[in-house]
Amino acid sequence: MVHPHTPSSESASSESGLRWIAEKSAGVEPEAAPVETPAYPPLATQAANLAGALGRFVASGLANVVVEEYDRRRVICEACPREVSGPSGH
DSSP states (O other): OOOOOOOGGGHHHHHHHHHHHHHHHTTOOOOOOOOOOOOOOOHHHHHHHHHHHHHHHHHTTSOOOOHHHHHHHHHHHHHOTTOOSOOOOO
16 A cells, blocks of 8 residues: 655644544544645555555445444534535535
8 A cells, every 4th residue: 555655844733633633523622723735645646545445445345434424524524624625515
């Protein structure tokens, strides 16, 4: 499996974002996380990650989460200032 390279300068930012998500999901009002434009991995890395994810999905029997779990995850994502995809409409 190919993992994107995360430079050490982004470690603190990632930790801050993870802390924000953990606090929000625990019902604690978190500090505002800094909003940055994400640095995406090279296209070849993205393609390899996609191929691996699709393989795991097919191997799982095309399994999905139940609606309640999906909704719980979307609430967390939509509340995050790092959300870049916008509302899903689902």
